[in-house]
Amino acid sequence: MTSPVQQTAKTLAWSTLGTAAIVAVHHRYRSQSIKSARLADYPAGVKSELFKLARACQIGAQAFIKAYQDSEFALETASQDLAQTHYLATSRQSDTAVDRVQWVSGVAALVEGGYGVVGVDSERQIVWQTPMSERVHDIVVQPAADGINTKIGATTYTRTDATTATKMREVVVMGRRPSEHFWVLDTTDGELRHTIKAQSDRHFYGHACFSLDGDYLYVTENDTVSLAGKIGVYDARQGYQKVKEFDSHGIGPHELVMHPDGETLVIANGGIKTEKASRDELNLDSMRPSLAYLNRHDGMLLEQVVPQHPQMSVRHLDIHRDGTVMIGIQFQGPKHINVPLVLTHQRGDIDFTPLQMPQNQWQCFHQYIASVAVDDEHNLLCVTTPIGGCAAIYDLTTRQLIDVVTLPDCAGASVIKTAAAEPKQAGFIVSDGQGSITALTLSRKTAASQKISEQTLDSATDNSWQVSVTAVYHKMSFDNHLQAL
Numbered sequence: 001m002t003s004p005v006q007q008t009a010k011t012l013a014w015s016t017l018g019t020a021a022i023v024a025v026h027h028r029y030r031s032q033s034i035k036s037a038r039l040a041d042y043p044a045g046v047k048s049e050l051f052k053l054a055r056a057c058q059i060g061a062q063a064f065i066k067a068y069q070d071s072e073f074a075l076e077t078a079s080q081d082l083a084q085t086h087y088l089a090t091s092r093q094s095d096t097a098v099d100r101v102q103w104v105s106g107v108a109a110l111v112e113g114g115y116g117v118v119g120v121d122s123e124r125q126i127v128w129q130t131p132m133s134e135r136v137h138d139i140v141v142q143p144a145a146d147g148i149n150t151k152i153g154a155t156t157y158t159r160t161d162a163t164t165a166t167k168m169r170e171v172v173v174m175g176r177r178p179s180e181h182f183w184v185l186d187t188t189d190g191e192l193r194h195t196i197k198a199q200s201d202r203h204f205y206g207h208a209c210f211s212l213d214g215d216y217l218y219v220t221e222n223d224t225v226s227l228a229g230k231i232g233v234y235d236a237r238q239g240y241q242k243v244k245e246f247d248s249h250g251i252g253p254h255e256l257v258m259h260p261d262g263e264t265l266v267i268a269n270g271g272i273k274t275e276k277a278s279r280d281e282l283n284l285d286s287m288r289p290s291l292a293y294l295n296r297h298d299g300m301l302l303e304q305v306v307p308q309h310p311q312m313s314v315r316h317l318d319i320h321r322d323g324t325v326m327i328g329i330q331f332q333g334p335k336h337i338n339v340p341l342v343l344t345h346q347r348g349d350i351d352f353t354p355l356q357m358p359q360n361q362w363q364c365f366h367q368y369i370a371s372v373a374v375d376d377e378h379n380l381l382c383v384t385t386p387i388g389g390c391a392a393i394y395d396l397t398t399r400q401l402i403d404v405v406t407l408p409d410c411a412g413a414s415v416i417k418t419a420a421a422e423p424k425q426a427g428f429i430v431s432d433g434q435g436s437i438t439a440l441t442l443s444r445k446t447a448a449s450q451k452i453s454e455q456t457l458d459s460a461t462d463n464s465w466q467v468s469v470t471a472v473y474h475k476m477s478f479d480n481h482l483q484a485l
Helices: 004-033 041-057 061-100 162-168 447-456
Strands: 101-109 115-121 126-132 136-141 148-152 155-159 170-175 181-186 192-197 202-210 216-223 229-235 241-247 253-258 264-269 290-295 301-305 312-319 325-331 342-345 371-375 380-385 390-395 400-406 410-415 425-432 436-444 465-473 477-484
Touching (some): 101 126, 101 136, 136 477, 170 202, 181 202, 229 253, 264 312, 312 371, 371 410, 371 425, 380 425, 400 436, 400 465, 425 477
Parallel strands (some): 202 253
Antiparallel strands (some): 101 115, 101 477, 148 155, 181 192, 229 241, 253 264, 264 290, 290 301, 312 325, 325 342, 380 390, 410 425, 436 465
16 A cells, blocks of 8 residues: 555656656757756756745655655656757757758847847747847858868868858858957857957958858958058958958948859948947048949959949948849938939949839838848849838849838848749748848739739839738847848
């Protein structure tokens, strides 16, 4: 016959095993977002609750000790099994973590507070988060390349195949202008690898890009003495040591991209002078914005184009695989002036070409384009404006607007890679300061549905795509830029 004490011990032991099973599930997801999470947190919590239970039930001291010892033994056994299971799961996950992380974004306010960077999976869930010492701006993903030597710490790795190359890729995180730092993170888990500080008479302008082989990083910088724009060149194979620099051939260089030819840097010279450790704009009446094409090896100016209005600050860029540059403008002039804010350019063109806007109503973007993302598989473009509170999607074949989606405080934009078997589907994800990551999914309309609604649309609106909107909310504030791996 089972005594009351033995029955109590059995009940507590089975309860503990049940709790351990729940812990296994909870810890797996908790550890993805909280790096400091430990399995030891759970036994400590259970022990505390058992002591509270003893006091509340006022059971005998000896009976409680016996029950506690039995339950602790069961808990420790379960915890050991759980630790081993977690280790194996983590080992398996580390092999596929890069596949799981689809996008990386800056965060202006993490759940725990402070600034950070997060890895996001295909379901728009947070895979890892890394706190940062200051607010960040652009995220730059190292291209995967075969047969390239990469030095991490004291060890040199050779990326000999596509799988290894993917695992060795790094993410460069640029501080928000006028920062004196950038950081290099591991794509797998967000672990910090390098912290790079600007030289004493330079600060960074918030953007960078890699050479197509991933060996060199090109960073927009400011000479804090002459206030001239510079491009710093950093060797990714040698711990991101600065190896050279050259002029940006303009003032206030912001975003830059690598041309598909692999030899040409395309630079958005914003045209605005700023001093060290300041965001004050010193020359709005005498701005000199431009788009410049430079030889990436020696900085030779190959071509330069200026916008139609001197206060059209050339700020953000993306580039199509055919070499067409997509340009987002931030207009610094009077509010009543209506200028085109989304432009394109190809080498050899003497001027920019604006995309079409129904009734030429560019003012709906409040003179500010934050991010530019091109889907060259489907010939689509997405631009965002946090001030205007919307994201716009263009068909680059027709150069017409597809849709404008209201998304308050949206800024980051990136492409959703769709399966090759779905040529009629495309999409972008857009992040915002209110915590949402929104998927803008596009599907081709049938010819019948296009014909029914074509008379209700403006002639400058493309009616061949339909946009659906779904959002995933997180308790954090996403920052300016979002990049796809």
